[in-house]
Amino acid sequence: MESRHAEVTKALIKEITTGLYPIGSSLPGELELAEIYGVSRGTIRTALARIEELGMVSRKKRAGTRVEAVAPRSSDYRSQLSTINELVQYGKDTERTVHAAREIVMDLALAEKTGCQPGTRWLDISTSRKNPEHPDRLLSWSNIYVPAADGELIKSRLKSTDDLVYDLVAQTTGRVVKEVRQSIRAVGVPKELAPLLGTSPEAHALEFVRQYIDQSDSMFEVAVSIHPADRFTYFTVLRRQTE
Structure with a gap:
């Protein structure tokens, strides 16, 4: 069985690739995402870190999480x-x-x-x-x-x-x-x-x-x-x- 952060990672990637969150837009905050997916804030942070490693989002303090690409960078x-x-x-x-x-x-x-x-x-x-x-x-x-x-x-x-x-x-x-x-x-x-x-x-x-x-x-x-x-x-x- 997959871990919760793996499930959330897949769900967020799917929403980015299908255009729910287009390039240049911001993802909901960590607390809001935790409520949406019914998981802890730590699980959300782990999932966002995985997606950031793929180059699909960037994260900055007080600026939130911004969508940078709809596919992993080469x-x-x-x-x-x-x-x-x-x-x-x-x-x-x-x-x-x-x-x-x-x-x-x-x-x-x-x-x-x-x-x-x-x-x-x-x-x-x-x-x-x-x-x-x-x-x-x-x-x-x-x-x-x-x-x-x-x-x-x-x-x-x-x-x-x-x-x-x-x-x-x-x-x-x-x-x-x-x-x-x-x-x-x-x-x-x-x-x-x-x-x-x-x-x-x-x-x-x-x-x-x-x-x-x-x-x-x-x-x-x-x-x-x-x-x-x-x-x-x-x-x-x-x-x-x-x-």
């Missing part, structure tokens, strides 16, 4: 920026198809792979991507998992927008991506996916597991993607850090 993502931009660019350069969305209960095997708690309820979103230059075959297949409560809020929009799933969750819940944890391993194409990907079972592939962490350090999305080896290259540049 400098807050500096250490993770290449990873997040990489995901966004991949989304722009490929065509997504949403095939199905169904609620599931995490079993032990899937929980171990995704890092989710066994027995918890998630929305399982099955998607594929194509390279527009090679529309005759799929580039990858993904199963994207979001908490069932968040899934209910975005389910109706999945097929009507090209927005990435974590963006849809952010727009509806106030969650902000703090970091993305990624693991990559060599696997064989699962038997049930081979016909969809147009390859033979157990053909060489890369499996990506990405965990999306929000501003309260809660995992709110996991994506498990299979990329046949003949259609995907993961390229990185490593530079020596100078003293």
Whole structure:
């Protein structure tokens, strides 16, 4: 269960991003916010500090809390920026198809792979991507998992927008991506996916597991993607850090 300050942080971010508090406006005072959300003044201060760290508000004595931006500033993502931009660019350069969305209960095997708690309820979103230059075959297949409560809020929009799933969750819940944890391993194409990907079972592939962490350090999305080896290259540049 989320802490009260995490819940308030998400609620305030959502109200800022949806325009209830536009840029240049002031948020209600701490005492008023505490009354609105039914929490202590200390909880409000913690929530406002989190939002200030994201660059969305500024706070000054006797001047209150002023809205500065409707999205986190890019400098807050500096250490993770290449990873997040990489995901966004991949989304722009490929065509997504949403095939199905169904609620599931995490079993032990899937929980171990995704890092989710066994027995918890998630929305399982099955998607594929194509390279527009090679529309005759799929580039990858993904199963994207979001908490069932968040899934209910975005389910109706999945097929009507090209927005990435974590963006849809952010727009509806106030969650902000703090970091993305990624693991990559060599696997064989699962038997049930081979016909969809147009390859033979157990053909060489890369499996990506990405965990999306929000501003309260809660995992709110996991994506498990299979990329046949003949259609995907993961390229990185490593530079020596100078003293």
